[in-house]
Amino acid sequence: xxxxxxxxxxxxxxxxxxxxxxxxxxxxxxxxxxxxxxxxxxxxxxxxxxxxxxxxxxxxxxxxxxxxxxxxxxxxxxxxxxxxxxxxxxxxxxxxxxxxxxxxxxxxxxx
Numbered sequence: 001x002x003x004x005x006x007x008x009x010x011x012x013x014x015x016x017x018x019x020x021x022x023x024x025x026x027x028x029x030x031x032x033x034x035x036x037x038x039x040x041x042x043x044x045x046x047x048x049x050x051x052x053x054x055x056x057x058x059x060x061x062x063x064x065x066x067x068x069x070x071x072x073x074x075x076x077x078x079x080x081x082x083x084x085x086x087x088x089x090x091x092x093x094x095x096x097x098x099x100x101x102x103x104x105x106x107x108x109x110x111x
Contacts, residue, residue: 066081066085069081
């Protein structure tokens, strides 16, 4: 800002208006950040949940669907789903613990 002693009244008024506008702009930006902070936190929580679940998101979805079926299903259905779940748990755990196949081993040159 130029030296205020050499400015006319109109120039001083203009400088004051510009300063007020800048201050209002900064206040609006700060209030907008405060309003958006819960949304940003919710997005971060969603990303951390997705990251912690990793590649097992379909498995969690199936588990959630089974849990809902258990909660809202009839007694016979509940027992049947429980038996199926107990039967599938070892298979699913085995599939998850298997390492992904890499490149096939190189063929040996000697017989």
